[in-house]
Amino acid sequence: MSAAATGSWLLRGNDDRLSVYALAEGGVRRWTETGVGSGRWSGPDFFPVEGLTDLAVVQGANRYAHFLGRRERLGGDGTKVDLVYAVQYQSGRTLGDWRSLGNPYRDPRGAATVGAPTAAVDGQGTVHVFVSGGPGGVMLRREARSGAWEAWKDLRGGAVAGGLSAAANSAGLVEVLVPGHRSVMRWVQTEPGADLRRAQDLTPAPAPGSTALLETSPGVFTAYWSEQSGTGVYAQRPGEWAFPAGGAPGKGPHAALRSTLDGYDCTVLAHQGRTGTAVLGVCGTGAESGGLWWTDTGVTCVGTPALALDGHGRIVMATVRADGAVLVNRQRPEPGLTLSDWDRLPES
Numbered sequence: 001m002s003a004a005a006t007g008s009w010l011l012r013g014n015d016d017r018l019s020v021y022a023l024a025e026g027g028v029r030r031w032t033e034t035g036v037g038s039g040r041w042s043g044p045d046f047f048p049v050e051g052l053t054d055l056a057v058v059q060g061a062n063r064y065a066h067f068l069g070r071r072e073r074l075g076g077d078g079t080k081v082d083l084v085y086a087v088q089y090q091s092g093r094t095l096g097d098w099r100s101l102g103n104p105y106r107d108p109r110g111a112a113t114v115g116a117p118t119a120a121v122d123g124q125g126t127v128h129v130f131v132s133g134g135p136g137g138v139m140l141r142r143e144a145r146s147g148a149w150e151a152w153k154d155l156r157g158g159a160v161a162g163g164l165s166a167a168a169n170s171a172g173l174v175e176v177l178v179p180g181h182r183s184v185m186r187w188v189q190t191e192p193g194a195d196l197r198r199a200q201d202l203t204p205a206p207a208p209g210s211t212a213l214l215e216t217s218p219g220v221f222t223a224y225w226s227e228q229s230g231t232g233v234y235a236q237r238p239g240e241w242a243f244p245a246g247g248a249p250g251k252g253p254h255a256a257l258r259s260t261l262d263g264y265d266c267t268v269l270a271h272q273g274r275t276g277t278a279v280l281g282v283c284g285t286g287a288e289s290g291g292l293w294w295t296d297t298g299v300t301c302v303g304t305p306a307l308a309l310d311g312h313g314r315i316v317m318a319t320v321r322a323d324g325a326v327l328v329n330r331q332r333p334e335p336g337l338t339l340s341d342w343d344r345l346p347e348s
Helices: 108-112
Strands: 002-004 010-012 018-024 027-033 041-048 052-059 065-075 078-088 099-102 118-121 127-132 138-142 153-156 165-168 174-179 184-188 197-202 212-217 220-226 233-236 243-246 255-261 264-272 277-284 293-300 306-309 315-320 326-330
Touching: 010 306, 010 315, 018 041, 018 052, 018 065, 018 315, 018 326, 027 052, 052 118, 065 118, 065 127, 078 108, 078 127, 118 165, 118 174, 127 174, 165 212, 174 212, 174 220, 184 220, 212 255, 212 264, 220 264, 243 277, 255 306, 264 306, 277 315, 293 315
Parallel strands: none
Antiparallel strands: 002 018, 010 018, 018 027, 027 041, 052 065, 065 078, 078 099, 118 127, 127 138, 138 153, 165 174, 174 184, 184 197, 212 220, 220 233, 233 243, 255 264, 264 277, 277 293, 306 315, 315 326
């Protein structure tokens, strides 16, 4: 049985084949396209790592896939919680060894409150790992150029309400969004290799764990989040007011993607809707203030759907159903955004 990871768990590798990654009991499952854009899948391959409660998958400019997990293990002195990391360099190949990144909190009570990790890879290939915990604030650990990991750093900030989201733009600079109780907290990197600094918070107040980032012009992210009282999705670019983009999102973050549709640069969002089904939204990039065109797929999902472009530039969407089945569909070769029937990936 599978569960949705967070981040971009549908990824295109350096050979242009797509891979799907899912959290499973005792480890990670992976399916890989047999050919570029073929729509046929090998797998699932299984990579054991005991005790994973959460899994995030991110990708850098070199298209390596980086895996961050939250792990719980029983010991003589109770449950031990730490974060683990692995990397895959090529599509369909094995994952490297899982290594522990420890826990930013030393006392057992604080360590147990560590949330699900998120990560981003900057333009220099440095992996930035972000987590929050009960003591409040955001903690960062990043990989040095030597390959060693720096010590945990406290970015501070207020109490965190739900999951974090992070991304690196085309200039290689990292940004992280953190849902708080009254606003979305934000940290940005202003030059390569620099420390992240606190930027202006975003309002209105977000639903817990609902943030996402998408680069909508060179070096500029648009932030997306679900509004706390249930009025729908909001979007904001630096220096502008937040504006409503419609929709009726349920729990969790949004998957976000840019694609060319009928010759126009478009933004595509996907989330779990209020009724538990996977919902897709489309608008012209930079035109979110006019609202998105929302379509309910009618397929129930657990967690956030994933979006990616295949090797032929077609939009592909993946979801995980409540029974653990992983479903994938693909953009049809016709005007607008019409998706094919859902394909169920093999279970064994």
